[in-house]
Amino acid sequence: MRLINKIDCESCPLKCDIFLTAKEMNIQSKLETIHTSYKKREVICRQNTFVSHAIIIVEGNAKMYIDGIYNRNIILNILLPSNYIGLLSVFGSPNYNYNVAALNDCHTCQVDIEIIRTLYYGNHNFLMKLNHAFGITVSTIMQKLISLNQKQIRGKVAESLLYLSQLYDASRFVLTITRKELGELSAISEENAVRVLTEFKNENIIDMKGKEIYLRNIKLLKKISEIG
Amino acid sequence: MRLINKIDCESCPLKCDIFLTAKEMNIQSKLETIHTSYKKREVICRQNTFVSHAIIIVEGNAKMYIDGIYNRNIILNILLPSNYIGLLSVFGSPNYNYNVAALNDCHTCQVDIEIIRTLYYGNHNFLMKLNHAFGITVSTIMQKLISLNQKQIRGKVAESLLYLSQLYDASRFVLTITRKELGELSAISEENAVRVLTEFKNENIIDMKGKEIYLRNIKLLKKISEIG
DNA sequence: TAAAAAAGTTGATCTATAACAATGTTGCAT
DNA sequence: ATGCAACATTGTTATAGATCAACTTTTTTA
Structure with a gap:
């Protein structure tokens, strides 16, 4: 620092x-x-x-x-x-x-x-904003609690990809995180993160070249994420 | 209602x-x-x-x-x-x-x-209290996120028992929840909740008779909860 | 630019835990 | 008192995903 x-x-x-x-x-x-x-x-x-x-x-x-x-x-x-x-x-x-x-x-x-x-x-205007932000934080974490606990690896990775897509506001983006970190974001092992990505690529759900990712079929990804 | x-x-x-x-x-x-x-x-x-x-x-x-x-x-x-x-x-x-x-x-x-x-x-006194309470909520849920994700069943059940003990402020208490709910509190199956309880009983860590539970060895329970 | 470190990939194996099944027990309602 | 529904228990089986291992590719650093 x-x-x-x-x-x-x-x-x-x-x-x-x-x-x-x-x-x-x-x-x-x-x-x-x-x-x-x-x-x-x-x-x-x-x-x-x-x-x-x-x-x-x-x-x-x-x-x-x-x-x-x-x-x-x-x-x-x-x-x-x-x-x-x-x-x-x-x-x-x-x-x-x-x-x-x-x-x-x-x-x-x-x-x-x-x-x-x-x-x-x-x-109090600020305090209200703060409280509001906390409300969102809490509900986000609760959502994460569910998904990390109950979805399986494909659902978890799908969710992470959708999260990143929303974060960067694009269906095509460059990952700032490593595969290991994608695993940590999805609460799965690095190896399985890689495997699921490869699966999704083979199924034409995503396109991938190194760190560049393109979500081809967002609708299907959402489905996979929802059903777990 | x-x-x-x-x-x-x-x-x-x-x-x-x-x-x-x-x-x-x-x-x-x-x-x-x-x-x-x-x-x-x-x-x-x-x-x-x-x-x-x-x-x-x-x-x-x-x-x-x-x-x-x-x-x-x-x-x-x-x-x-x-x-x-x-x-x-x-x-x-x-x-x-x-x-x-x-x-x-x-x-x-x-x-x-x-x-x-x-x-x-x-x-603002109230708003500050509210903020404070939210802070605690957030850190509690984050803790839960970790334990539900990374501990195994013995660690999870140990944690739940300690939580209940703290809640009722007693090492001997009557469960208000069913075994299935103890499972839901620990994010494990009902069957494994039962099994771990029986294990703990056989290992003299707890005493148990139906819904009555007595935490014999809280120190060990804490250890089990911590190491997962 | 060479060497080292970090990151990525794929296959094989192992294991913790869910799911299934069958059966026993308790408590509540009529 | 009896029958039904919720609750509890134990053994068995199946499987998702972690771990291990070996290797390649990319990035960083000296």
Whole structure:
């Protein structure tokens, strides 16, 4: 982790959906932010450590994951630019309950969580947004709980592919994650992740060349994902 | 579902941890509440339906569970008196993302969610409590995600037993759930739930007679739960 | 640009657990 | 009191997916 710069930055942390703009909040003073870069594979935040800053991904992709038993992690989701980390702790638990690691070189903008806290203390508009976001988080994780538990490998991989497609808003995309990570996202082994991908390719459901993936038959993928 | 009574009830919905007392809120008017009873096995609220009321369990136990594929549900947790249902929706998703069903005859007190919303709209103390509660919920579910995915049946059952022990605050307790439900709480089959219980009994880790369970060796149970 | 490390692939084997089956037990309703 | 439905138990079988192993390809680093 290299600290690039400690500058006043008005726009980037406020781009994030959940924050209000400086204008809306009617504040003059600029927020003091820290800009930090992370290299590929570097850990941005670590489960069970204290949340000192709200972090916004400005550039790059990152994975949010929880430590499993015996090095078998579970990836919860992929973070894209404008996604924030750590807001769960604003008025919630003081520690991270997940890890975040850079999938490629990442640039972040960080704001002291205490500043966020005081800034938004009495702002119920913000609190409502926060609560709303948490509601979505909870229902997402619950959905994941089901699928990781009850679907079989084809259903799990289908779901992951659809998730990625939606994330990148395209039926043709370049995987930022490795096969092993695709396995961690689907809670299956690396080998089976590869096998299912090959199956899908042979069945003309997807097209694949290295990291490039094209979802040929999204309708069928959805079916496979649903029935498990 | 039988509607018992529509009375003004000041104390019972406010007993719940997350609410403030009428005194703290400095309100004179009494809250209009609905008291409803549910018989054993009756569904109190249904996944994907609109949350119209915040429900507080006044008496009885209930299970919170999500619909799985093919009737294989997953029980998230057991609700005891003073636990609330539906608060996730106050400023979050408008629908339930889980089911709740009575494990034995239950008595509930319900308050229109809209009243809660307006009552607490500008009350950041409440919003902060809500945020805090959500934080705990999220980290609990994440923990569950790990254990259901990576532990094997002995670890899962050990975890469930420890959970129940903590819930009832006793090493000796009477199961309110069936073996099938213990399976659903541990995400394993009913048969394997029985088998593991018998194993634990034979290994003198627990004592068991029908629905009565006594955790003899909690330390070992914790070990089994941790290593999976 | 060579060497090392990381990532990807395919086949064979092993195993944990679900599913099936059969039967016993308890509790509730009429 | 009796019969039905829910609940519990134990043994057997089948299988999905992990693990192991050996190898190739790609990417990173020095």
